[in-house]
Amino acid sequence: MEIPYTVAERPDTGLNNGKIGIWLFLASEVMLFGALFASYLMMRLGAAEWPRGDSILNVPLATLNTVILISSSVTMVMAWASLKRHDFGKYRLFMGGTVLLGFGFLIIKYIEYSAKFHHGLFPSTSTFLAIYFTLTGLHGLHVVGGMAVNAYFWGPGAKLWKSDPEHFTNRVENSGLFWHFVDLVWIFLFPVLYLL
Amino acid sequence: MADHADIDRQVKIYILVFVSLMALTMVTVAVSRLHLPIGGAVAVALVVATVKGGLVAGYFMHLVSERKLVYWVLGFTVAFFFAVLLLPLWAHFEPIAY
Numbered sequence: 001m002e003i004p005y006t007v008a009e010r011p012d013t014g015l016n017n018g019k020i021g022i023w024l025f026l027a028s029e030v031m032l033f034g035a036l037f038a039s040y041l042m043m044r045l046g047a048a049e050w051p052r053g054d055s056i057l058n059v060p061l062a063t064l065n066t067v068i069l070i071s072s073s074v075t076m077v078m079a080w081a082s083l084k085r086h087d088f089g090k091y092r093l094f095m096g097g098t099v100l101l102g103f104g105f106l107i108i109k110y111i112e113y114s115a116k117f118h119h120g121l122f123p124s125t126s127t128f129l130a131i132y133f134t135l136t137g138l139h140g141l142h143v144v145g146g147m148a149v150n151a152y153f154w155g156p157g158a159k160l161w162k163s164d165p166e167h168f169t170n171r172v173e174n175s176g177l178f179w180h181f182v183d184l185v186w187i188f189l190f191p192v193l194y195l196l
Numbered sequence: 197m198a199d200h201a202d203i204d205r206q207v208k209i210y211i212l213v214f215v216s217l218m219a220l221t222m223v224t225v226a227v228s229r230l231h232l233p234i235g236g237a238v239a240v241a242l243v244v245a246t247v248k249g250g251l252v253a254g255y256f257m258h259l260v261s262e263r264k265l266v267y268w269v270l271g272f273t274v275a276f277f278f279a280v281l282l283l284p285l286w287a288h289f290e291p292i293a294y
Binding site: 013014015019020023024027030031034035037038039041042045046054059063066067070071073074076077078081084085176177180181183184187188190191192195196 | 200203206207210211213214217218221224225228234237238241242244245248249252253256257263264265266269270272273274276277280281283284285287288
């Protein structure tokens with residue numbers, strides 16, 4: 001059976017099913033991260049002392065990661081715009097760039113984590129490090145998930161472009177919505193954990 | 197469906213948003229080096245992050261021209277998000293006596 005409303009808009013929602021699905025999923029993600037931000041707030045307010053993030057964490061590396069993630073959001077939206085222009089070659093280029101930038105982000109995160117472990121700083125070391133590893137670890141898992149979906153649409157999933165280009169464009173838009181959300185979360189994590 | 201001229205116009209906006217996001221990232225880092233008192237530092241960091249988040253959500257996620265149902269879903273989500281954030285603040289400023 002064919003999946004309904006992958007391209008056409010449902011009359012009752014005004015949206016195709018993929019779009020409303022991804023927005024509902026992102027709503028649940030907002031609450032997931034919201035609960036962790038609330039935990040951060042509770043622990044910080046209740047702590048007798050709280051370190052400034054930049055006294056423990058590597059701000060230049062995190063700034064570089066911010067630049068990388070913002071750049072990947074641009075390549076992602078450019079990949080979608082390329083499909084809208086029916087330029088599949090450019091789509092491949094931009095989507096490939098998005099996946100590579102995601103890799104770059106994870107490599108830098110690995111360097112950061114390694115340095116912390118090397119200096120004996122673990123989640124069990126302090127409340128600050130516990131929430132730092134929890135928030136950045138969960139965010140890192142989202143980066144991995146987004147990269148897996150984007151890599152699929154760059155590779156085997158791109159076959160759909162030949163048979164149903166509009167459906168494929170919508171799928172890329174939806175994976176883009178998730179990727180931009182991951183960028184958005186980092187935009188808040190960066191100052192909250194590293195700079196305050 | 198958006199035509200080519202429409203997409204070309206959107207691409208120009210994406211580039212502008214990208215440049216703005218980079219500039220605002222530098223502002224965030226520069227302000228943090230001023231070592232403002234914690235209240236001021238939090239306010240500046242959150243305002244800049246909110247502007248950046250608004251640009252990403254508005255333009256990259258196309259929220260500036262989305263359907264009403266998406267606004268409703270997000271409206272409820274944002275309300276519950278702030279409710280969750282208010283709980284620890286409420287507990288902190290009005291602790292239960294025991």
